[in-house]
Amino acid sequence: MIKFFEKDPYAPIQYVYDVSEVLYQKKSKFQDILVIQNPYFGKMLILDGVVQITERDEFFYHEMLVHPLMHAHPSPQNVIVIGGGDGGTVREVVKHETVKKVFFIEIDEDVIETSKRFFPSVACSVDDKRVEIKCMDGAEFVKSRQGDIDIVIVDSTDIIGFAKSLFTVEFFKNVKDCLTDEGMFVTLSESLHFHKEMVVEVQESMKLIFPIVDLYSANIATYAGNWWTFSCASKKHSLRDIKRPVTVDTKIYSEEIHHQAFLPKTFYERLMKGKLAW
Amino acid sequence: MIKFFEKDPYAPIQYVYDVSEVLYQKKSKFQDILVIQNPYFGKMLILDGVVQITERDEFFYHEMLVHPLMHAHPSPQNVIVIGGGDGGTVREVVKHETVKKVFFIEIDEDVIETSKRFFPSVACSVDDKRVEIKCMDGAEFVKSRQGDIDIVIVDSTDIIGFAKSLFTVEFFKNVKDCLTDEGMFVTLSESLHFHKEMVVEVQESMKLIFPIVDLYSANIATYAGNWWTFSCASKKHSLRDIKRPVTVDTKIYSEEIHHQAFLPKTFYERLMKGKLAW
Numbered sequence: 001m002i003k004f005f006e007k008d009p010y011a012p013i014q015y016v017y018d019v020s021e022v023l024y025q026k027k028s029k030f031q032d033i034l035v036i037q038n039p040y041f042g043k044m045l046i047l048d049g050v051v052q053i054t055e056r057d058e059f060f061y062h063e064m065l066v067h068p069l070m071h072a073h074p075s076p077q078n079v080i081v082i083g084g085g086d087g088g089t090v091r092e093v094v095k096h097e098t099v100k101k102v103f104f105i106e107i108d109e110d111v112i113e114t115s116k117r118f119f120p121s122v123a124c125s126v127d128d129k130r131v132e133i134k135c136m137d138g139a140e141f142v143k144s145r146q147g148d149i150d151i152v153i154v155d156s157t158d159i160i161g162f163a164k165s166l167f168t169v170e171f172f173k174n175v176k177d178c179l180t181d182e183g184m185f186v187t188l189s190e191s192l193h194f195h196k197e198m199v200v201e202v203q204e205s206m207k208l209i210f211p212i213v214d215l216y217s218a219n220i221a222t223y224a225g226n227w228w229t230f231s232c233a234s235k236k237h238s239l240r241d242i243k244r245p246v247t248v249d250t251k252i253y254s255e256e257i258h259h260q261a262f263l264p265k266t267f268y269e270r271l272m273k274g275k276l277a278w
Numbered sequence: 279m280i281k282f283f284e285k286d287p288y289a290p291i292q293y294v295y296d297v298s299e300v301l302y303q304k305k306s307k308f309q310d311i312l313v314i315q316n317p318y319f320g321k322m323l324i325l326d327g328v329v330q331i332t333e334r335d336e337f338f339y340h341e342m343l344v345h346p347l348m349h350a351h352p353s354p355q356n357v358i359v360i361g362g363g364d365g366g367t368v369r370e371v372v373k374h375e376t377v378k379k380v381f382f383i384e385i386d387e388d389v390i391e392t393s394k395r396f397f398p399s400v401a402c403s404v405d406d407k408r409v410e411i412k413c414m415d416g417a418e419f420v421k422s423r424q425g426d427i428d429i430v431i432v433d434s435t436d437i438i439g440f441a442k443s444l445f446t447v448e449f450f451k452n453v454k455d456c457l458t459d460e461g462m463f464v465t466l467s468e469s470l471h472f473h474k475e476m477v478v479e480v481q482e483s484m485k486l487i488f489p490i491v492d493l494y495s496a497n498i499a500t501y502a503g504n505w506w507t508f509s510c511a512s513k514k515h516s517l518r519d520i521k522r523p524v525t526v527d528t529k530i531y532s533e534e535i536h537h538q539a540f541l542p543k544t545f546y547e548r549l550m551k552g553k554l555a556w
Contacts, residue, residue: 005294012318013499014294016283040290057471057556193335193499219497219505221291221471226504227497251555256542264534277529278335 004036007049010158011194011224015051017044023118028110031157035118041222043118045086047111047157051222053086058122059251061228064218066092067246067253068261069151069184069232074243076150077101080178082138082166084155085111087123093153094125095248102131103145109135139165145178152179154187159198167202172209172233179235185210186232191225192217192271193278200272202231214239215268216261218252282314285327288436289472289502293329295322301396306388309435313396319500321396323364325389325435329500331364336400339506341531342496342539344370345524347429347462347510349536352521354428355379358456360416360444362433363389365401371431372403373526380409381423387413417443423456430457432465437476445480450487450511457513463488464510469503470495470549471556478550480509492517493546494539496530 002019017038024035034046042055053061066089070076077100081089085106093102104126106112112133115123126133134141142152152175156163165171166187175185189202199215206213210233220228232239240262246255263271270276280297295316302313312324320333331339344367348354355378359367363384371380382404384390390411393401404411412419420430430453434441443449444465453463467480477493484491488511498506510517518540524533541549548554 003292012295012316014281016292016294017290038290059556193497219471221504226499254542254544256544260538260542264532264538266532266534277337 004046006051006224008158008224013224015222015224017041017051024114026110026114028108030108033110033114035114045115045119050158052157053088053119053122054222055119055121057221058086058088060218060220061223062088062092063250063253064216064261065089065153065155065186065188065230067248067250068216068230068258069153069186069239070096071242071244071246071255071258072234072237072239073150073184074182074237078149079103080105080138080142080145080149080152082141082152082154082156083107083163084153085109086115086119087112087126089153089155090128090131091122091125092248094128094130099130102128103141104131104133105138105141106133106135107137137165139171139174142171142174142178147178147180149178150180150183152183152185154185156188159190159202167205169205169208172206176209176235182236184232184234184237184239186230189215189229189231191223192227192229194225196271196276196278199229199231200274203272206231206233209233211235212237212239215263217263218261282324284329284502286436286502291502293500293502295319295329302392304388304392306386308386311388311392313392323393323397328436330435331366331397331400332500333397333399335499336364336366337529338496338498339501340366340370341528342494343367343431343433343464343466343508345526345528345531346494346508346536346539347431347464347517348374349520349522349524349533350512350515350517351428351462352460352515356427357381358383358416358420358423358427358430360419360430360432360434361385361441362431363387364393364397365390365404367431367433368406368409369400369403372406372408377408380406381419382409382411383416383419384411384413385415415443417449417452420449420452420456425456425458427456428458428461430461430463432463434466437468437480445483447483447486450484454487454513460514462510462512462515462517464508467493467507467509469501470505470507472503474549474554477507477509478552481550484509484511488512490515490517493541493549495541496539
């Protein structure tokens with residue numbers, strides 16, 4: 001059996017996958033793109049040696065990245081998705097009928113093309129007429145908008161590497177400025193098991209900019225550390241409360257999962273004070 | 279760098295760990311025992327090629343196996359711990375001052391000895407005067423007790439292999455018979471990501487025997503599948519409600535974690551009906 005050894009320098013456990021077939025390999029302008037077939041997870045998209053999505057379990061990440069904020073906002077119409085070239089995040093966003101416009105900002109157009117070819121069930125909405133694709137740096141794009149965006153979603157690769165510019169205080173400030181007064185923002189922020197200092201750092205940076213900052217988590221089998229966090233911020237509304245009934249079709253997200261996903265308050269305080277003992 | 283490749287035939291991802299040092303290897307009467315040193319997790323206990331505990335993160339599993347039921351019970355005095363030769367489960371049980379007697383039933387005394395030698399912070403309570411160690415089959419031991427046990431805790435290796443006898447309807451019946459009218463029972467039941475059919479099977483078997491059956495989960499980094507489940511049952515009291523204030527010293531368990539850990543009701547129903555789409 002051919003094996004794929006994940007290459008994540010920040011994970012203390014290395015994940016190894018069986019490879020039934022190597023379907024595609026390309027060195028794009030930004031990263032190494034690899035598509036493999038695995039007997040359990042189906043097709044897998046790997047960027048610079050790190051698993052991004054698998055056919056079998058991609059919905060955990062995409063649904064939990066998108067739907068909490070989309071339901072905490074009273075009426076999300078204009079959305080920016082930064083990264084997420086596979087299209088899974090865009091697919092979840094356009095499920096919401098309130099949405100009129102999605103700016104889909106992916107720096108590497110080769111990822112979008114690879115996903116269209118190998119992951120049609122994930123990339124299925126990138127050609128939706130409400131979606132405008134721009135292949136550019138998301139940090140640059142947010143500077144071009146002022147006060148008209150309802151939700152900004154960052155769906156990047158890990159915080160290290162060229163995605164770093166999406167986790168600076170300056171970027172968070174520019175995100176805030178592009179949002180309406182009811183605007184919201186969400187980004188991945190790594191694992192509570194392995195990278196809790198990074199989680200705290202992202203939270204603290206967001207708090208310098210936004211009046212409301214929160215944290216929720218989901219369990220994702222194919223991201224090392226698994227106990228994956230999503231850092232979110234808001235200018236006006238609580239992110240824990242749901243403003244609209246859940247009518248979109250989902251596999252894992254629901255109103256009860258929304259409420260369960262947010263960190264309990266004392267636990268959150270202990271995390272932020274560096275008092276979690278691992 | 280020397281590597282340890284975990285050998286779990288039921289996990290679709292293989293976990294690989296760096297080995298700073300191989301500290302101990304022995305073929306006991308029942309299994310292969312291995313102790314390694316890892317740069318991140320510290321010492322690791324491995325049985326038949328599967329990671330059982332690591333110094334760094336063992337408390338996630340031990341606290342979440344023990345404390346939910348110990349707090350759902352009004353006054354747990356007599357407890358049976360089956361398996362858990364490392365002693366971590368016993369350590370958590372004897373933190374409760376209500377406890378008068380712990381029957382610690384581990385089939386493989388070599389595991390207890392290995393833990394005492396290499397994991398003193400885990401095995402620290404196995405010589406507590408309330409603890410009676412018996413090196414025998416736990417399924418046999420429960421048959422010897424009738425109606426005087428408050429809580430039975432199964433802390434076994436995976437459901438496959440020689441631990442199989444701890445997951446039969448017959449065993450659950452014998453557990454019920456050894457419990458008082460207020461008695462409770464908890465056992466690991468594998469991963470919601472990778473083994474949800476097994477979770478459902480354990481739940482269904484328990485429901486044949488007990489009037490109250492429930493399910494909670496915790497995220498454990500070093501067990502493949504990570505989204506680890508605990509199946510629990512009770513003769514009288516709800517398992518979701520806490521009967522006594524949390525005064526024991528813990529790293530992860532708390533009243534709010536207790537409530538968050540149980541599966542939300544609709545989600546649980548979907549699991550049991552086979553309607554979860556992964």
